[in-house]
Amino acid sequence: MNRLNFFKIHLVKPFWLRFIIFIIVGLPLFSNFPALFISQILSKFFNPEFALIISYPLISFFIWLFCLPSLGLNKFxxxxSAAFLMALTTVITSSLLQNLFPFIFMENAYAASVRLLRLYFNVLAVFPWSLTFINSFSPDSIINALTQLRTPFREAGLHFALALRVFQHVGTVVSKLLLIWKERYPSLLVMRHTGENKKLKFIFAWVRWLAYSVIDWVYASIILTFEPIPAMVNEFEILSERNKKNDFSEK
Amino acid sequence: MNSATYNIYTFDTFEKLVDRFVASTGLYFPKLSEGKDSFFKGFYNWLSAEKKNSNFALIAPEPSQALSLPNPAQVLYSALKPVINSPSEDCIFEYLYKYGLDPSISTQPITTLSGGEMLLLNYAKAEAQADYAERFIASNPIFWLNSSRYHYWLNLKELYSSKQKSIDVIVLNGDTYFDNTDSENDFNIKPLEFKLSIQEPKVCFPEIRFPIYHAARAISYKCHKEIIVKSPFLITGDNGVGKSIFSGMLSSIVDINSGNLSVEAINGAASCRLVFQEAVSQCFALTPEILISGVFCADYEKKLLAQNFFQRLISEFNNHEELQMSDNNIYTLLSLKIALIAERLADKPALLLLDEPGWGLSCKDAQLLVYKVALLAHELGIALGIVSHQPTWHKFAASKLTLKRLSQNEVDIEYESFKFF
Amino acid sequence: MSSKFYQKEIRKMTSQKSKFAQTALISALAALTAVTTIMVRVPIPATNGYFNIGDVFIILAGLWLGPKAGLIVGAVGSSVADAVGFPVYIPATFAVKGLEGLVAGLPIKKTVAALLAAIVMVAGYYVFEAFIYPMLGNRIPMFAITTPEAALIALLPNAVQGIAGAVGGLALWHSIANKK
Structure with missing residues (x-):
């Protein structure tokens, strides 16, 4: 057996143990406990303020180590990259706002910097942690388990299973639309044909195109999401009726 | 006991076929080509209609439509559930295997399956439903299949007959299997050459766990050559061999992980555009006019050019009264395909690829469309590729690329030029 | 079409159609809410939250399918989106967005319902960010991510988000649900 499998959280069974491990590992993200504890230990060697600051990246590093084997290097x-983008945008715009409206944020510069630094490392850790969490529970097995529920929960189970399947379907619709969009507009956020427009005219055209693109996306995703619903509903109705017949014959 | 019947109904347009299918099944299957207003109206009508269960085994007009669950395992699990309380993985694999499908596709999202694989999955599903379905209604049940797999259809037909259940087949005129009335037209196209460079391209699809599990997969195209290809050319091969992925790589929508694949036209253009087999989805639920106006909103000249190509191609279809109406607000799959093609021709790429251009069209319309598009494309210096397993397209092709599976992850590409061109 | 008549139509619709159709429709809108919320995210640094356009589908669900559906779509769809990257906001989102959908489905004039839903959303987040989270933050550090001052700043992007949601939701309702 691959030794690395031991560290892959998505392989832990039963599922509730996996869930508990996730909560325990994620606890430092939502509490002060380990940060303060680590900073107390580190303060023996460093300045206490510096010790507190370096406790945040240490916690983030621990979370990354936890996520890495399960996700694999590429996905990680x-x-x-998405987490860094989100963390940087949040922190940079936050500090800009802080400087633009100092009368609203009555916070001293040092405290604000520490808060933003903590926020930065928090986003960097929360993002992969929450995605690893979601990726570690199989919707397929949940759906199968729900459809196997016995009366009186059978009908409710079927409704939950249908809801989950619709959620999955929306995921596939979005990836399909992305592929279509990429063929039509390879740069994704800029139209393919820009003509000989001057800068100002181009900006107008681009804003208009962007607005229409959002509308097109909304409609296309609704239509492609709704498209198989009648067939899906029909299948679940048949399943439900067959279940009822089976229950009746068992009685 | 009911006596089993076997009926074949043929139609000249996809829209009429869908109407017939809806009337037979009582299910709502939207005609996306008619635009969003019509879609929502139809959907609302379905919502407000009396509850009516349609306990039929189906192959819908679009093979993906009756496969409403995310992956083959779930589709078969759900179809088997009424007869087996808890269908095992082995049982599901058995059904896949029986219809020539590799069990490894069981967790692959339906949207990533090829047309042929989707159809075979529909067969497997229909077999799973055979015990409790009242009848079997199959729309275009052969179209996507390579002729070597027609026996699967015969097996399924035999199964339903043995259970005394009726089968209704709904197809378009000129269907290769049910209505083999191929047109005798002579298509004379002067070939056009372009350079195709294939350097062992490899594509890797990573593992996905959410929202649907999909194992990692890779395809290597074991071919290293530079070819002067004669257009129109055919990209052909068995079901699921990777034709659509190859087209996706050529048109840069599927990222190549290693190796290279490129085209170069005589005029120097190096881009490739693709019309998907699911042309309706590719229109993003837009009507032809809105689609063309939207794409060329910042380029008036190209917009005029695309509109001109659209009108020119539409005018070739004299047999379609609805397409010839001056205040044309009736949209069909044919007009949507023409809009997609016109939009791409106005872009003047080196190569235009049509993935299964005959899908949703009668044989006559499909051949006329491809013929006229080939003439127009060559006039503009654009090469034309047809991606299909259908033998009918050979008569258009000046050359062909045949994709052959070497192993599960390796595909070979053979080039053949036809001398009579 | 008057709203009373429309509510009657919806009741008729759901009584005729199986409950599965309703489940599928509600989950489709909830999933669309989650996806749009995840795809279009503009961070609001002051409160560590983000601007999004998921409200369009919440308001559509309320207007089209009634208060119960609006409540489920708002609460579930938006919370699922928050689970990806912003789990701290799940309690606030569950309550506020659920309430937004519920209000949008009230049997009053559609425009009024949509605007009211937007106001509820803005006010709801303000209450959570200005009072409830700072108060909880004193005991549980994970909630200490916002202050009353920051909540004041977030009013503007939240209001823009609310208005965009109301306008978009109404427009979608007109083109989707108002078809006969």
Whole structure:
């Protein structure tokens, strides 16, 4: 057996144990406990303020280590790039706002910096942690378990299973639309044909195009989401009726 | 006991076929080509209609439509559930295997399956439903299949007959299997050459766990050559061999992980555009006019050009009264395909690829469309590729690329030029 | 069409159609809410939250399918989105967005319901960010992410988000649900 499998959280069984491990590992993200504890230990070697500051990246590093084996390097790096983008945007715009409206944020510069630094590392850790969490529970097995429920929960189970399947379907619709969009507009956020427009005219055209694109996306995603619903509903109705017949014949 | 019947109904347009299918099944299957207003109206009518269960085994007009669950395992699990309380993984694999499908696709999202694989999955599902379905209504049940797999249809037909259940087949005129009335037209197209460079391209699809599990997969195209290809050319091969992925790589929508794949036209253009087999989805639920106006909103000249190509191609279809109306607000799959093609031709790429251009069209319309598009494309210096397993397209092709599976993850590409061109 | 008549139509619709159709429709709108919320995210640094356009589908669900559906779509769809990257906001989102959908489905004039829902959303987040989270933050550090001052700043992007949601939701309702 691959030794690394031991560290892959999504392979832990039963599922409730996996859930508890996730909560315990994620606890530092939502509490002060380990940060303060670590900073107390580190303060023996460093300045106490510096010790508190370096406790945040240490916690983030621990969370990354936890997520990495389960996600694999490529997916982990994908998630990290999104996390870095989100963390940087949040922190940079936050500090800009802080400087623009100092009368609203009556916070001293040092406290604000520490808060933003903590926020920065928090976003960097929360993002991969929450995605690993979601990725570690199989919707397929939940759906199968729900459809196997016995009366009187059977009908409710079928409704939950249908709801989950619709959620999954929306995921596939979005990826399909992205592929279509990429063929039509390879740069994704800029139209393919820009003509000979001058700068100002181009900006107007681009804003208009962007607005229409959002509308097109909304409608296309609704239509493609709704498209298989009648067939899906029909299947569940048949399943429900067959269940009822079986229950009746068992009685 | 009811006596089993076997009926074949043929139609000249996709829209009429869908109407017939809806009337037979009582299910709502939207005609996306008619635009969003019509879609929502139809959907609302379905919501407000009396509850009516349609306990039929189905192959819907679009093979993906009756596969409403996210992956093959779930589709078969759900179909088997009424007869087996808890269908096992082995049982599901058995059904897939029986219809020539590799069990490894069981967790692959339906949207990533090829047309042929989707159809075979529909067969497997229909077999799973055979015990409790009242009848079997199949729309275009052969279209996506390679002729070597027609026996699966015969097996399924035999199964339903043995259970004394009726089968209704709804197809378009000129269907290769049910209505083999191929047109005798002579298509004379002067070939156009372009350079295709294939350097062992490899594509890797990573593992996905949410929202649907999908195992990691890779395809290597084991071919290293530079070819002067004669257009129109055919990209062909068995079901699921990777034709659509190859087209996706050529048109840069599927990222190549290693190796290279590129085209170069005589005029120097190096881009490739693709019309998907699911042309209706590709229109993003937009009507032809809105689609063209939207894409060229910042380029008036190209917009005029695209509109001109659209009108020119539409005018070729004299047999379609609805397409010839001056205040044309009736949209069909054919007009949507023409809009997509016109939009791409106005872009003047090196190569235009049509993935299964005959899908949703009668044989006559499909051949006329491809013929006229080939003439127009060559006039503009654009090469044309047809991606299909259908033998009918050979008569258009000046050359062909055949994709052959070497192993589960390796595909070979053979080039053949036809001398009579 | 008057709203009373429309509510009657909806009741008729759901009594005729199986409950599965309703479940599928509600989950489709909830999933669309989650996806749009995740896809279009503009961070609001002051409160560590973000601007999004998921409200369009919440208001549509309320207007089209009634208060119960609006409540489920708002609460579940938006909370699922928050689970990806912003789990701290799940309690606030569950309550506020659920309430937003519920209000949008009230049997009053559609425009009024949509605007009221937007106001409820803005006010709801203000209450959570200015009072409830700072108060909870004194005991549970994970909630100490916002202050009353920051909540004041977030009023503007939240209001823009609310208005965009109301306008978009109404427009969608007109083109989707108002078809006969």
């Amino acid at each position: 790096l994908d998630y990290m």
